[in-house]
Amino acid sequence: MFYYQPIKNKEGLWLAEEHYNRRYIAKTESVFAQSNGHFGVRAMLELRGIDATPGMFVSGLYQKAQDGEVTELVNCPDVVELGMYIQGESVNLDNVRVEEFQRKLNLYTGELWINILFRTQNGLRFLLRSKRFAADFEKTLFYHKTEVTLLDGNKTTVTFEYGINGQITNSGTSHFQKTECRVYGKEIMAYHGALQDDGLEILTGTCFEKNQEQQDCSYHLKRRSIYAKNSILMEKGDAITLFRISHIQEDSAECKDVLEEKLEKIQQQLKRGYEQAIANQKKSMEGFCQRAAIEIDGASLQEKAGIAFAQYQMYGMDPAYTNRYSIGAKGLTGEGYKGHVFWDTELFILPFFVAEFPEAARKLLEYRYRGKAGAKRKAEDYGFQGFMYPWECAKDGFEETPLYAALNIHTGKANKVWSGIKEHHVTADIAFAISRYYYWSNDREFLNQYGTEILCETANFWVSRAEERNERLEILNIIGPDEYNEHIDNNAYTNYMAAYNVKLALKASKETLDSPYVKKMKENGTLKVMQEKWQYFLEHIYLPKPDKNGIIPQDDAFLGKEELKDIEKYRQSPVKQSVLLDYSRDEVVDMQVLKQADLVMLFTLFPGLFPADVVKKNVLFYEKRTLHDSSLSYCAHAQICAEIGEMEMAERFFAKALETDLCDNPQDSVDGIHAASLGGIWKCVIAGFAGVSCDEDGIILAPHLLGHWNSIKFSVMVQGQKMDCFMDKENISLHLCNSGKSKEPVTIKVQGKKYILKDDLHLKYGKE
Amino acid sequence: MFYYQPIKNKEGLWLAEEHYNRRYIAKTESVFAQSNGHFGVRAMLELRGIDATPGMFVSGLYQKAQDGEVTELVNCPDVVELGMYIQGESVNLDNVRVEEFQRKLNLYTGELWINILFRTQNGLRFLLRSKRFAADFEKTLFYHKTEVTLLDGNKTTVTFEYGINGQITNSGTSHFQKTECRVYGKEIMAYHGALQDDGLEILTGTCFEKNQEQQDCSYHLKRRSIYAKNSILMEKGDAITLFRISHIQEDSAECKDVLEEKLEKIQQQLKRGYEQAIANQKKSMEGFCQRAAIEIDGASLQEKAGIAFAQYQMYGMDPAYTNRYSIGAKGLTGEGYKGHVFWDTELFILPFFVAEFPEAARKLLEYRYRGKAGAKRKAEDYGFQGFMYPWECAKDGFEETPLYAALNIHTGKANKVWSGIKEHHVTADIAFAISRYYYWSNDREFLNQYGTEILCETANFWVSRAEERNERLEILNIIGPDEYNEHIDNNAYTNYMAAYNVKLALKASKETLDSPYVKKMKENGTLKVMQEKWQYFLEHIYLPKPDKNGIIPQDDAFLGKEELKDIEKYRQSPVKQSVLLDYSRDEVVDMQVLKQADLVMLFTLFPGLFPADVVKKNVLFYEKRTLHDSSLSYCAHAQICAEIGEMEMAERFFAKALETDLCDNPQDSVDGIHAASLGGIWKCVIAGFAGVSCDEDGIILAPHLLGHWNSIKFSVMVQGQKMDCFMDKENISLHLCNSGKSKEPVTIKVQGKKYILKDDLHLKYGKE
Incomplete structure (x- = not known):
């Protein structure tokens, strides 16, 4: 049985986890992980939880930690975590009562939405909503907006902690040999982790939507980590919105990007805001959606x-x-x-x-x-x-x-x-x-x-x-x-x-x-x-x-x-x-x-x-x-x-x-x-x-649609050309697109017979 | 203000944490840590919790993990943890309601007692009681008994997990380069962790007080770790008791102990039971208590x-x-x-x-x-x-x-x-x-x-x-x-x-x-x-x-x-x-x-x-x-x-x-x-x-008792001899003990005057 609910709406096609179930915390982190080919971030919830298994992985960032170990994809620092403290006590997933919960992944845009409505042990009700994505249009960037609203309860000071947590290991094995952390311009936290051959650079720019919170921000070092801390007095109905952009890049000899330019880019993007960024993402992902x-x-x-x-x-x-x-x-x-x-x-x-x-x-x-x-x-x-x-x-x-x-x-x-x-x-x-x-x-x-x-x-x-x-x-x-x-x-x-x-x-x-x-x-x-x-x-x-x-x-x-x-x-x-x-x-x-x-x-x-x-x-x-x-x-x-x-x-x-x-x-x-x-x-x-295969003689079509399927429509790339395919229980229609150059005819074999596809081909097929 | 309650009773003098307060989880782990000169174990609660900071340290087991790191005392695997699962969900400190709680350390014997009465989210009430100590009489051994009683609730199957958790790091830095885990005789889990120069050996023998649970025990490997798993059907009133003995030893060239002997010793000690062991501990600690x-x-x-x-x-x-x-x-x-x-x-x-x-x-x-x-x-x-x-x-x-x-x-x-x-x-x-x-x-x-x-x-x-x-x-x-x-x-x-x-x-x-x-x-x-x-x-x-x-x-x-x-x-x-x-x-x-x-x-x-x-x-x-x-x-x-x-x-x-x-x-x-x-x-x-100091001329006494103190009595070692001291607001009494050889006279200086202590000395002191 599916654990995830499919949802189709105007924003696209989603898979949703509709309930808070601690047994699935880690599984859903994997399933809703967001990857853009350059890096992947597991779908951790912002609030820490005992069942969480945080993970971020960068393509090709492998290392053998020590002689007795095996080369592995390095688990990189966590940039998603949001610490919340009230009266010195951490508010975490395990010690609040989760009243409403939804975590869902947009399969077209790769955007993850999280909604958690929870009540703390001292009776405060909060709504945490977040949106995030690994950018398709700029492969080093991860965008993440978190909004926390105090729905019920007395005026209270909430301390938020967020930054780059480099204490993450591969199940107890640490890879980064030397880490250096610092802050640039009181706005961008930087992490440099050295590996044997190369390393990792993370720059995390952060801003609150209302500027006043920014001013109370203090920065701190922990081992392998850097984080910012804001204490904000919240009244019922108050919402604070934290927008984070993390630049995640292999720190190798091949990367010649200038630090100043990267910092400036992050600052610009912070100013433009999350909505502008997700609009870019949608546009960028259209190419993939159409092709596939x-x-x-x-x-x-x-x-x-x-x-x-x-x-x-x-x-x-x-x-x-x-x-x-x-x-x-x-x-x-x-x-x-x-x-x-x-x-x-x-x-x-x-x-x-x-x-x-x-x-x-x-x-x-x-x-x-x-x-x-x-x-x-x-x-x-x-x-x-x-x-x-x-x-x-x-x-x-x-x-x-x-x-x-x-x-x-x-x-x-x-x-x-x-x-x-x-x-x-x-x-x-x-x-x-x-x-x-x-x-x-x-x-x-x-x-x-x-x-x-x-x-x-x-x-x-x-x-x-x-x-x-x-x-x-x-x-x-x-x-x-x-x-x-x-x-x-x-x-x-x-x-x-x-x-x-x-x-x-x-x-x-x-x-x-x-x-x-x-x-x-x-x-x-x-x-x-x-x-x-x-x-x-x-x-x-x-x-x-x-x-x-x-x-x-x-x-x-x-x-x-x-x-x-x-x-x-x-x-x-x-x-x-x-x-x-x-x-x-x-x-x-x-x-x-x-x-x-x-x-x-x-x-x-x-x-x-x-x-x-x-x-x-x-x-x-x-x-x-x-x-x-x-x-x-x-x-x-x-x-x-x-x-x-x-x-x-x-x-x-x-x-x-x-x-x-x-x-x-x-x-x-x-x-x-x-x-x-x-x-x-x-x-x-x-x-x-759909029964599409290809051997040295060309494309072979042998559809066997499932009983409840009426037809299927898709495209494949053949000899550098897009071939649109349509099949129902009896018919096959093919169309060869090649907007640029002249088309190369494609050999098609159906039920043992050969056809040449130049522009369009309509065939019947059935029981032999 | 003291956070800990001092308690004096027939078992000795204790410091107790009387309430469950998540903010103090990690602090009390340090304060109630149990050390015997050879190793120290932080006073972690058996149930996992998000605020826990597990730690075990072995004297002299230092290492610089990597070139960019600093040499440090290695945080060793956790042998205290007890995983509890009901219907696949982990029962942990953060998701239960703790109704009663006490954690206390005996300052004379070094024994730690933990009592936690908690209610799980599905309404089961458990009492977890544990006792443990780092042995003074056999410096490599750690004794640990945990009793879990189902007080209220329907018959349920509880899965327990316990073993040697080697995923512990020094705040994200891992030291052991190669770990090997195995089981001996379906009873003793073994962990060998290699460091650059030496390494660590942990052998953990476990047994349940009733033998039937033993038979369902299965052993599993996790990365760097080994653990046992028992699923036990518990009815209201049932109590299960897990007795663990961990042998913790530096694995260096100097250690020539034979494995078989160590395994046999653990097996014998398991048979003798916890009560026998704590009796030995009390006896062994008497020497320290009397001297100090x-x-x-x-x-x-x-x-x-x-x-x-x-x-x-x-x-x-x-x-x-x-x-x-x-x-x-x-x-x-x-x-x-x-x-x-x-x-x-x-x-x-x-x-x-x-x-x-x-x-x-x-x-x-x-x-x-x-x-x-x-x-x-x-x-x-x-x-x-x-x-x-x-x-x-x-x-x-x-x-x-x-x-x-x-x-x-x-x-x-x-x-x-x-x-x-x-x-x-x-x-x-x-x-x-x-x-x-x-x-x-x-x-x-x-x-x-x-x-x-x-x-x-x-x-x-x-x-x-x-x-x-x-x-x-x-x-x-x-x-x-x-x-x-x-x-x-x-x-x-x-x-x-x-x-x-x-x-x-x-x-x-x-x-x-x-x-x-x-x-x-x-x-x-x-x-x-x-x-x-x-x-x-x-x-x-x-x-x-x-x-x-x-x-x-x-x-x-x-x-x-x-x-x-x-x-x-x-x-x-x-x-x-x-x-x-x-x-x-x-x-x-x-x-x-x-x-x-x-x-x-x-x-x-x-x-x-x-x-x-x-x-x-x-x-x-x-x-x-x-x-x-x-x-x-x-x-x-x-x-x-x-x-x-x-x-x-x-x-x-x-x-x-x-x-x-x-x-x-x-x-x-x-x-x-x-x-x-x-x-x-x-x-x-x-x-x-008490005003006791010593320079080249001998012992100097210049008592300044606190106002509410009437007298103080203690001993110090002078020139290899025990000197019993008693002081009240006006008098000083000294007694030189040396049961073996003849006594060396000790020079005593009080308010500028010199005295020679041979056997006993009684002096008045007061305002000069």
Whole structure:
């Protein structure tokens, strides 16, 4: 069930938390986090509360705090907090009675509204209302207006404290080595935090709407922090309004902005006021809204909001201005997975950018090219060739997977994390993503400069990774996407993906003869040798086929394992990974139980790879054994169920996917939203229900609209051109827009037939 | 006013916080902190609260977290916390209604009792009662029993969480670089935190009194932390009792204890139960109580508790088992002053140990000898000779004073901390302390091994520090104890102390001819040169004398400065250093205003240095200009007022001194108790009111009992022998105890007359 209420009104589409429920404090901080690609601020309430988990994250601001630690996205100082004191006692969320409450996020503008009506222990009633946003038009700025009104109670002096709280840590780990705080012009507080390589600069300008409060303001230092203090005598009906603008910027050698200019800009913006700023934000966000718009006639408001939420969050997590960073598993919304980049980015999130913002997609792939040294290093460390991409990486592309995780319930020791050591498919996933970006964009220049090299070197990895056994090439001792089956041989997903990777390399090496990489390989004579090896690999790699029952073995051992008897208990459990509370990791490995989609993932990537009946049979077989303990699972299942026409299941899984962050489980998403699942939602809608995919031959359309959907309307970018799509249960209408240059015709395949789209195309489709 | 209620009952003397007041949460954590010399645990309530400031500190466990940071006493993991959850919602101090509350500390046994009766938001009434102590009999152990009873409400499942919370930081700075957590035997949680040089080991054994709860226990890892979880179905009237024993030990190369033995010991102690443990504690603490006992007939219970509190805290802050560490400005009770060691230790705290626990006093002075490299280095850095002791030091004796502190209200930048650079009297203070230890103890061996070297090398420092000017030696550009007068010339306190230091050196160098240091200096021919320099210094050093009005100038400039017009405003302010909110530091320096006792300090150290009328005149003159913004001020004033017979003032200042930690200002002591002030309280009583001091000629007695005191009874250690003292308004009775060997006669001076104490001595004293 959704915990959040979707609301549609003239200001846009919102998700709202309508009640004050302390169990959801931290979850909603993640879900309503505001990101603009440069930084993300969790949706903390202004008043402190014991369940709060404050967080601000800046794209690319990673650090390994100390030798024994793991590189992670640094949790930055809190600029949102508003301390309130009456007669020396702090007024906080836990010691007031909250009488009315609403926290809501505008999915079009990224604006957050908070209303809290509360009564203090000494009977004063206050209304706190705030509005804030991370600016889209000026990526370093965060705007925040807070109004506090005394509704009831005697005249009283209220002390407000606000500033830059640098005592925030990553769950107890502090990153900033040296902080310097000061005040400029009695108006702007400044924080400089040094990291090993770079650092962070925060400038917070503040003003009250009525100037008299400004004069009583005093500034104070705390450790790592600076704050201002105002004591204001309030009578019933009085409202004070604090407007804060925080400039948040990486303090690196590359940033040459002049301090004076920044201070002046903040001062100007303070004078212009919040309303002017939000007007700018609305205008700025229109571009995103228009490009990404999906109109579904018949969809519930909940579905619409869930889809818009996914798009808003994905847009906000992407550092579109640079190819130096990529997208972490929680975007910029929490400490989860330490901000690391996984295969999730390429397989789940990238498709949205490929289809909607190809220029941003290209940067995300360039990030992988920049990380090639890390991939090379990992291959060397493990005794392989080429590029072996790290399972988790951060800033510079080197392996960052932590070594240990949860406790082993029997031994009392922490379990080893095997993914970093044995989960190798990420390398093929990146190759796959490059092919999809290229097919959608036709960005030949990217392929020449970066893509071909990655494709060839990842192929070289697979060649070295495979072993001769049983007169064929096998990939042994590996982990596939389904992490409940460790140390297995011939994971079907991995083997097929590796083969595709090698195939892509062979093709690219023949077709991009003008690429610097191919030229070089040709010159030094290795190209031919490599191509021969790839050819041999493709001829000999073992690709598991359906057995006599039509089931493709997930790996060599899976079908021989015992079933988990009481599997429904864990499938129904509201707690993720509850099976590990009863069984050790090793015991789980010995049973027919999946954490997440594995072969199903493969089916979603290659729609026509197996006959429809085989796909269906396998989906049903494996789903029964799947706990969906990974947030990557439901969306993949929803997509594949649409493709195999199991629309009832598709609808059910889609609803589950929409709920991944928005459900009423207060524990989910506490440490950040599930970025990949959001990408998966978009994929369900566009690749699954609208049925849009793309391979080397062009765009393929195979709509499977949900039963209650009448039609869907959206646009995608194809070969640099915007293609407007409309589909209802029988018709497909396409329109190619390209206001500037002459249009490139697009090849469209529907139900096996090819069409050429020049301007408009209207087709009927139906049961084959 | 006292915030804490003194209680005397059959279990001992207590200080109690009788009401739940959130403003005092953190203050009482400091005041009721439990220390055993090895570690100190703040008196956190078990239930989490937003105003809590958890802290545990281990003697000598200092670290500089990173290059830009200052070395500090590391705030260690929390072993006290008890998480309570009902229906997934945390029950914490801020969201329950506290109906009854008591937190009290037993000043004889160091046991802390907490009773909280609270009602949760869903109407359940619980009584939480806990008892705990830091073991005196086994310095690594902390015992803690918590009982939770459901008094009212429906049957409900309560989830308890407890363990080792390693997410604690020093106000946002984390120290442990790598932590490893695990469980041994499903009963003992283990935490290993690595520091740069050493580390920390915590083993926490837990058990419930009824065994069934034990079985449902599951263990979990959080970042840097481990915790256990039990869900227990409670009916009205049910009580659950959790008994925890934490072993807390520095994890250094020197610790060779075997893990298995430690685990076994914890298991045994768990079985024996809390009652057995507290019985051991009582027995163990008897020794301290007997040695330190001060019985005052006529004193109020408040005075008695204040004095007992001072003694308990001083006993707990002293790492009596080692000479590697000393006592920080807040003992082991908070992060204040980063655990650094100041002159406070030698001049305020050491006298208590010299008179009551001379073996511990010796170790504290050995610590200064161990730190001689730091003192040498500082002298070199500043271009001086000999030992120039750091203003603040931590583990290894090097200078640790931070460079910057609070904001300058005009420039917006942080102020420089000048004490580390210019406050030099600490060097003479240490020399003075050595003399007093030697005169009380007659520990010739200490003098030979360590004392003489320190006395001579500190004297060398002063010789190099003084400058020829006005045909005399002057000490220019310095800061005295009174830190509101910076960059001054010829601070009277410093000049007199320097002269005394040099005098001590000259004497020691002549009297300890058998000390290795003197032998060496003699051999290499420098002794004579040094002695000549000292002689010259003593003949030429400028020692300020009373001016024509009888006022000794605090420094060359002081008497020429303007008075601070509205000084009473700041003298009455409940906020310390409130003058700095209106004036910048530089402005304060230009006015006749003192932070704390300066010349008054000098008078307390040398009772007969000036004629009584001069002392009196100066005390009254300077007190009027003193804001007492340092906690070192009231106690020094109380002592000197007793000596000059201003008993009304003495009583007033003594009351203020007793209040330093115990007053009702909720901000005071939040970051730790005022260790020096506690020593100052003891000095008021014994050196001031009982009038016991000691110089090279022996013990001097000059009682000035407070008006309402009839008599005082206590013991001090003189020349290794216990001397029982009794004084009333007219009589002095002394008794020398020495159960073992034959007694050394002690020279006693009363009103200028000398007596020899062999066994007993009864004297009358009165107005001279």
